[in-house]
Amino acid sequence: MKKLITEIIKFNEERDWGKFHSPENLAKSISIEAGELLECFQWNNEYDIEEVKKELADVINYSLLLAEKLEVDPEEIVLNKMKETAKKYPIEKAKGKCTKYNKL
Ligand SMILES: [Mg+2]
Incomplete structure (x- = not known):
């Protein structure tokens, strides 16, 4: 888990995106990405696992960033x-x- 968080932080630092990552923006981003995840299952029970994996990754990514921002484990x-x-x-x-x- 720590290795993943370190990689996520490095990725964002390299792009100078930390300035956009207020707790409010990160919480909004989690919700937006959760909506995109839900969209993968809209209308029927068939889904594209590759799309699901990408949206789930977005939710996890923003969730870990928010935890880091709030200094919680x-x-x-x-x-x-x-x-x-x-x-x-x-x-x-x-x-x-x-x-x-x-x-x-
Ligand atoms: Mg997404």
Whole structure:
């Protein structure tokens, strides 16, 4: 993960794009790229995996940039959120169900 983040930072520094990467712009970019990812599945269940991979990469790229900008560790925040989610969705209640936690 650290190697990937280092590569992403280097890529953007070489292009002097960091000045565009405010937290707000990065959050907007994540949402825009998530929309492009969703567009890959619009209208039918067939999708082009190469296009999906590119849009998923864009979402991950901007997400890691935002984590870096906010000085938070992406692995730590994902693992912490999973711990929170595990409390809301204990295995014995949630296994095999997609019901929201407050309705379990
Ligand atoms: Mg894109």
